[in-house]
Amino acid sequence: MNLINYWPSSEHISQCIRTEAEELAEHVLLAVHEPMQLLRVGNGAEQQCTEADLLAHFLEVERPIPLVGRSGVGKSHLIRWLEAQLKLQSLSANWHIVRIPKNASLRQVLEILLDGLEGEEFESARLRIRSVGEMLRTGEVADLLLTFMSQQLQRLNARVAEQISYYRGNPQASQQLSAEEKQRWRDVNAHTMPGCGLSELITDPNFKRNLLDPKHCIYQFASRLTQGATDQELSRNDYQIRAVDLDFSFNLDDLSQSARQYVSRAQLNTNRQAQESAAGVLNEVLGESTRTAFRHLFSFNGGSFLDLFKDIRRTLKHQDRTLVVLVEDMAAISAIEDVLIDSLLEEAVRDEKQELCTLRSAIAVTDGYQGYLRRQDTIRTRAQYEWLIRDHGQSREQTLERIVDFCGRYLNAARHGSAKLKASWLERSTDVSWPLIWEDPEGPPEELQAFGHSPSGVPLFPFNRNAINALADHYCSNDEELNFNPRQVLNQVVLRVLRDHRQACQEHRFPPADFASIKAGAGLIDLYRLDEPARCESLAAIWGYGCRSIAELQQNMDWRIANVFGLNALASLLEEVQPVGFVRPPTRTDTGPKKARPTVEPRGVKTDPDPDQHRLEEIVSEWFQRRKKLEQNESRDLRNALNKMYQQYAHPEWLGLGARPELLRGAIVNINIPFSITGNKATNLVWFCQETDFEDPQKAAALKGVALALLRYESVNRRSNGIGWQYAGGFDDYLRYQSFAARWVPQVLQTLALMERSKLNEVMKEQLSLVPILGLWRTASNDRQRLSELLTPAQKILESLPKPAAPILLELRKSALEEWEGKRDAWLKLVAANDHGMDGELALRSFKEASKADFKQKLPRYDREITQALQSSFDVLSVLDGYSRHEQFCLLLDEMSEILRGVSEGGLHYPTQFSDVPNAKRMREALNSLKASEVWAAVKVFLSSWDESDLPKKLQLINQVDGQKLEEAVQALGAWDKFYSYVLPRLENENRQSGLDVLGQSQERVTGLLKGLTGTLKDLLEACSE
Known part of the structure; x- marks a missing residue:
């Protein structure tokens, strides 16, 4: 009994799990078929129906029955199921059943219609199809399509002109026109103007080169006609022209004049809306151009396809057979859709005489396909009903049940394998359901029940219901509504797990970390205390989907699941509490030593779950899963909490700082938070964490816990003032807080210190x-x-x-x-x-x-202001500019005193009328006081500063001048200057009047005195020498 036997082999997976119905063998298709939910629309009513209702309607009505659904919902699968069910009918032995695959080329469609029919006219038709098909080249067909599209655009313009003319002449009828139809007319007129419209653009040699590129829609459409299409191409292309297909990245001057004028007039190279309306007009003529190309390429003995189809029905009528036509995708027959629909609608009986064989048909149509919409009213009226395949609209639980059962059917089929399914199909008994649920010949292992069963009773290993739910929610939901889309379920749920991980499961490497990119909720961060924490998170996130805490995980995921996948520590943790409703298997005797089980249950008093905490857990989980950005309020709370942490634990003195650099600027906290909806700035230097940390499971788990702790703390304390960390789970939050602060705060302080010191x-x-x-x-x-x-x-x-x-x-x-x-x-x-x-x-x-x-920008202004203020002082002291020694200065002062004494003794010319010229005694005292060295130093430095050109040095000298001493010198010498200016002209005048030059006489007396002293000194020297 080995559980891995329930994991299908790669060979069986390849045989039985295919995303396209036509790839499955008929017995496999029937084995995996999940009954579809159908909605029958007609006669003004809607009714939910089953596949049996559809089959009964098909056998009753000789009209084409439309099966409508979105891409991937199983339209092709339903057509194939219908074919298989028809073959089970007793009457089917005499039926000619034709199924046209959705990826068939035009040639293949025609050959399928003629397959098995004998007769000269059919052989001739086959030869014609073969010869034309072999000559078809995709590029040539694409070029031909453009030619026909150009012609159809001209015809479209004429038709719209006629319609406009008619409604102008019938104002009452024009009131019934819809706004959409009027807009369509405007678009057609704007883009199909004769001689200056799309017709000229798409046939322009330079622009056509882009349209004929193999990647372009036109070429892809032609390729489908000539070669068919792969499943990947069908899922990738909708074969519609889009605005982006109108590429104007080349030089517009290369276009012809008419094409260039059209592009300029319609603003086609600059206006996105104009491009979209032009693409809509092109799509309108694309279908008819395809049909024109078909008529141009194919003719059958001079007749049309309608004639050929009638020949087929007449031949089958003679053979007393019924023709059944099943079309997997109407787009596959786009080139002949009109003539084929007309053929399918043609009555077998005319004038009470049956000329043609009985015809039953069904056509699968992708929702919104233009070719069907043109004929929708006609088809639905003739067929009575339109059958819609539902992929949504049920309750979420009902949709999930369908998905789980669908996965179970494919699991069961793949365990059997195609060969055994075929053998059991051929040997099946009518009273036993088929296929049987596969079981290991040695019996099911006891761990199998831990994974649960599908509604049909199929063991779900390696899935469980939670795992299917998680993957379906992640990959099969649209606008938060779970959809049943078989193709998506197979690709994203079934094959994602089964295809590549069987060996890994045997080696206890499955599920790998970050499997399917689904993350566990923030409440499960304690899993990172266990061994292989990233794998534990993946297992809890998917197989324990929806669990918000360890306690919930213990209640909702069987411990044996973790054990099967090799996560023993997690298994031990889960085993402490069995899942609700789980029946413990018989206990086996274990005499060995018991291993201690790690406990990660949060400490503290257990209380009822706090809805706000659950809300925060969801917010943080979605944020770390990159599904949503962190909203404004939570971003604000997280920044505030981080700032408080920084203020509490930052020690700037450890880094030699005298003050703590601040994160606040006003009321704004300058911390960037990855994937926050608001508040991040390019100038911020501090981050809560880096964006790359979200990709590292270990880091992400730790950061998720910190973020949740900070947000919970802020939330709880906002509602309950002063509670601090005293709330459920608060102790663990506090430990996370302290651990993070010990790492984060020093890093932030270091960053801010570097920033501050850079200044x-x-x-x-x-x-x-x-x-x-x-x-x-x-x-x-x-x-x-x-x-x-x-x-x-x-x-x-x-x-x-x-x-x-x-x-x-x-x-x-x-x-x-x-x-x-x-x-x-x-x-x-x-x-x-x-x-x-x-x-x-x-x-x-x-x-x-x-x-x-x-840093001398202001010095010139300072210099001008100071120079202006001291100019008068310089004017007074500038007379001393030639004096370099203190002794010179003192001799000058003595001479000035002597002159002052001489003038004052005469008393005749001394100025007594000036208030700022003191009497002779005081002036002599003032001049004598200037002999002090401090005064001379002040005067000398002042005069030297005046000639200094280096401004910093000049200011340095000015600051050395003792202003008081300088002021004394300026006042004394200023008074002398006024005295001298008053006395000098009067003395000179007196001398001229008396004929004497008193000063000259004084000089002569001094000179004579010096001569006499010189003679006396010579006599003394001679006497001494004798």
Whole structure:
């Protein structure tokens, strides 16, 4: 008894599980056939019917019966089932049954119709079909189609013009026209204007080259006519012209003038709506062009297809046989659909005389096919009813039951294999249902019941009902409605599991991680504490589909499923609580040591399920499965929770930072969240996680738990203030929170620290811009000393500076000192965690880089303001510009005092009327006070600054000038200047009047005195030498 025997072999899968009905042998088709849900529409009523009702109607009516359904719902399968059922009828021995496959070419359709018929006219027709078919080339047929489409467009324009003319003459009739019909007329007129429309465009040599490309719709349509189509091509193409087929990526100047004018007038190369309406007009003439091409290519002894079909029916009438025509897809007969439908509608009896054989037919039609819609009213009226194949509309549970039973039928057939099905079909008994449910000759293993059975009693291994439900929901739902689409169920459910995983199951590698891309809910993240956590998640997500927690999984998935698939730790966990309704098999004696079973049940007090928690679990699960983006509210809550975590655990001092970089900007938390519907910015540096983490099962599971913990915490505490982590599952959430914070917060802090320090140069430049106005770095000889001066407190700088030389300098200093410490602290907090030290090397590197920048933009303005303020002082002191030594300056002051004394003693010319010129005594005292070295130093630095062209150095010199000493010098020398300017012209005038030059006389006296001293010195030297 080996469970793997219930997994069909690859050979049997290939024989019995095919997505296209025509690929199945008849006995296999009957074995897997799932009764279809049919809706009969007609006579103004709808009625749910069975396949038996359809068969009875088919045997009663000599009209083509339309079977309508969406792609993939099993129309071809139903046609084949109908054929098989007809063959079981006792009357079928005398029937000529013709089934036209949906992938048949035009030649194959005609040959199938003639197959088995004898006679000269039929042989001649076969020869004609064969000869034409062999000559057909797809490219040539496509070119021919374009030619006929061009002609049909011209005819369409004429017909619409006639219709418009008629309705203009009949205003009352025009009121009955629908808006759609009026829009159709507008589209036709816009695109079929004679000499300037689609007709000229599709026959233009350059544009036609694109239409005849093998990938283009026109070529694909021609290929179906000449060669038929594979199942893949049929599922990929709907053989309709789309707006994207009208390609204008080439140079429009290459088109003919008429085609170019049409494209420009209709805005066909720029207006998407114009392209769509043009494609609609082309589709309108495509069908008729195909039929025209058929009439052009095929004629039968000078007659038409209608004549040939009548010959077939007459021949069968003479043989007393019934003709049955079954069409798997009306699109397969598009070239002859009108003439074939006309033939199928033709009565066998005329003038009370039967001339033609009895004809029964059914045509499968894809919902919305234009060729059928044109004839729908006629066909439905003559056939009485239209039969719709339902793939939705039932309750979800009913649809799921059908899907489960459908999967069970294919499983059962594949376990038998085609050969045994055929043998049992031939040997079947009428009183026993066929086929029997397959069973291992050694008997079913006890684990088989863990996987459950289909409604028909077929064991579902390796599926269970949950697994089929999960895969069907994931791949067979449309707008959240579960649809029964056999092709999708076979491809996405049955074959997805069975085709490639039998060996993996034997080796305990099935299901693989992330199987079918279906993820477990956020409430099952604790599975990642077990062995092979990613496989455990896949098993829980699919075979335990719908379970939101470990407890639910224990109640709804048999532990033996996990055991069969080699997930022993999960099996042990599930075995703790048997599924509801499960009957434990007899316990086997086990004398061996019992292994400890890992328990992952959440701690804490069990309470009733919180609906909001379930809602959050669904939101987080869908988010991590990439089915939905995280909504605005949840994104906001997650960002807020992460910001709180960061604020609580970030320690900037560990990275040498004086302050914590913030994630908040106003009320906005600058954290990016992958696949969030709002709030992400390209400028944000911090992420909750990376998008690639969603692809890693291990990381995704951990992050899913963290996200759920944060959202639950925010939700619970918003509703219950102060509850903290004291809620059901809160302890586990807290552990996830702490674990994540330990990893995430340091990474975020490191990222933000790097970001902040990347600004260090710019921030340091701000302080450097204040250095010149404060006159710093006077004594600094290297960068370390300069950097050290940047750390000087503002008060100390203020104390070190002399009184400013001008009020404007005082204002500039005050402004700079007010900003000094703020700008210093702005960069200092990036390199210093406290007041005791800093990262000196980092600071020095940044200082060197910042020093290279031009931070002197404001200096010219400062220089102009200071120069303007000190210009009057310079005008006074500029007379000293040639003096370089203090002694020179003092001699000048003595001479000025002497002159002052001489003038004051005479008393005649001393200016007493000026308020800013003190009396002689005070002025002499003021001049004598200037002999102090501090005054000379102030004057000397001031004068040297005036000639300095380097602005930073000039400001540095200005800041060295003692404003008080400078003011004393300016006041004293200014008073002297006024004194001298007053006295000099009066003395000169007096000298001219008296004829004496007092100054000259004084000079002569001094010169004579010096000569006398020189002679006396010579005499003394001579006496000494003797």
